Amino acid sequence: MKVSVELCVVPLGVGVSVGDHVATCQRVLAEEGFEVQMHAYGTNFEGEWDAVMAAVRRCHEVVHANGAPRIFTSMKLGTRTDREQSLDDKIDSIRARLDDTPPGPD
Amino acid sequence: MKVSVELCVVPLGVGVSVGDHVATCQRVLAEEGFEVQMHAYGTNFEGEWDAVMAAVRRCHEVVHANGAPRIFTSMKLGTRTDREQSLDDKIDSIRARLDDTPPGPD
Amino acid sequence: MKVSVELCVVPLGVGVSVGDHVATCQRVLAEEGFEVQMHAYGTNFEGEWDAVMAAVRRCHEVVHANGAPRIFTSMKLGTRTDREQSLDDKIDSIRARLDDTPPGPD
Amino acid sequence: MKVSVELCVVPLGVGVSVGDHVATCQRVLAEEGFEVQMHAYGTNFEGEWDAVMAAVRRCHEVVHANGAPRIFTSMKLGTRTDREQSLDDKIDSIRARLDDTPPGPD
Numbered sequence: 563m564k565v566s567v568e569l570c571v572v573p574l575g576v577g578v579s580v581g582d583h584v585a586t587c588q589r590v591l592a593e594e595g596f597e598v599q600m601h602a603y604g605t606n607f608e609g610e611w612d613a614v615m616a617a618v619r620r621c622h623e624v625v626h627a628n629g630a631p632r633i634f635t636s637m638k639l640g641t642r643t644d645r646e647q648s649l650d651d652k653i654d655s656i657r658a659r660l661d662d663t664p665p666g667p668d
Numbered sequence: 669m670k671v672s673v674e675l676c677v678v679p680l681g682v683g684v685s686v687g688d689h690v691a692t693c694q695r696v697l698a699e700e701g702f703e704v705q706m707h708a709y710g711t712n713f714e715g716e717w718d719a720v721m722a723a724v725r726r727c728h729e730v731v732h733a734n735g736a737p738r739i740f741t742s743m744k745l746g747t748r749t750d751r752e753q754s755l756d757d758k759i760d761s762i763r764a765r766l767d768d769t770p771p772g773p774d
Numbered sequence: 775m776k777v778s779v780e781l782c783v784v785p786l787g788v789g790v791s792v793g794d795h796v797a798t799c800q801r802v803l804a805e806e807g808f809e810v811q812m813h814a815y816g817t818n819f820e821g822e823w824d825a826v827m828a829a830v831r832r833c834h835e836v837v838h839a840n841g842a843p844r845i846f847t848s849m850k851l852g853t854r855t856d857r858e859q860s861l862d863d864k865i866d867s868i869r870a871r872l873d874d875t876p877p878g879p880d
Numbered sequence: 881m882k883v884s885v886e887l888c889v890v891p892l893g894v895g896v897s898v899g900d901h902v903a904t905c906q907r908v909l910a911e912e913g914f915e916v917q918m919h920a921y922g923t924n925f926e927g928e929w930d931a932v933m934a935a936v937r938r939c940h941e942v943v944h945a946n947g948a949p950r951i952f953t954s955m956k957l958g959t960r961t962d963r964e965q966s967l968d969d970k971i972d973s974i975r976a977r978l979d980d981t982p983p984g985p986d
Binding site for chain 4: 566568570578581582584585588589599600601602603604606636638640642644649650652653655656657659660
């Protein structure tokens, strides 16, 4: 089963700046072969369910190993059986609507 | 690695009422041996990482098999290496604080 | 517009234990007149949109005032126009399904 | 109080395709004067707390008016008192780390 994911890892107990740990997760996901789309509130990627979840687990393991005693992660998961839809498809479908039907004056 | 989870499965394309599918997930989690704490915005449970993720995957598979063409799931995940903390511990620690130090007039 | 909410406030930069700040939010919500349902991954409550959002804002203000330099909050919001549904209704509707149709042997 | 937000609006009871409603929200946020960063799992923007929450409320109102009887919204909220940090700052800080310390062969 293919799944598209948003992953947002928040390490606790490491002070106010969490960027080093977020960067570590980016590297883990890249090493696991995922093409990621980073944004200001997480990282989106897609793949086979088990590979995705193994990668998220490795993010937790590495962030803990790097000194974070506690991790709070927020995820969104999307699966569908009606058709294939990549992350890019999702964005394109909204962009197309916005281009086709501009808001207009009111 | 032990993980505590909040799982909130939202099936799309099945109309406005999603309760049947939510109930299905409850049954899946019970069958997988998890003791769950249901609330109005999801279900909390805890266990070994791989078993938890396999159970969430099975929720998606069963909800799809029951007719939902698309699923949007929101999850929270918590891991910690400093000490063990169950879901009940988390709630108890807040309740104890609220009992010990009542809000008072100011 | 009535909204039902799950609120999960995660203060950063205050160490690994965040319970004091979570308890503070419980008190703020109680002071604002909300009846809350606390669980291990947040607090559920409901009310008029503007009152709810003002209360969440006050949670942020108080948690900052108590020493947290950064807050990461996760919320779920539900609104519906087809009928009224309280947080208790949501839970009851799942419980009724689980009672009515036990999982059975397969 | 300034807040940075991720907004993910999921309309229920409108079938499997929710893109029209998501596009509507993009237009509402633009009309309200926000510069948005759309991604595959939501839209990030920032502004004063009350203006942000009023815009999210208007998204719900417009999506309901357009025919969605039920809305499930997921939000992330970030506030900080130690320093100003825009959405772009957040992304830049991760990108800088990834550039400075490439993953390397191991």
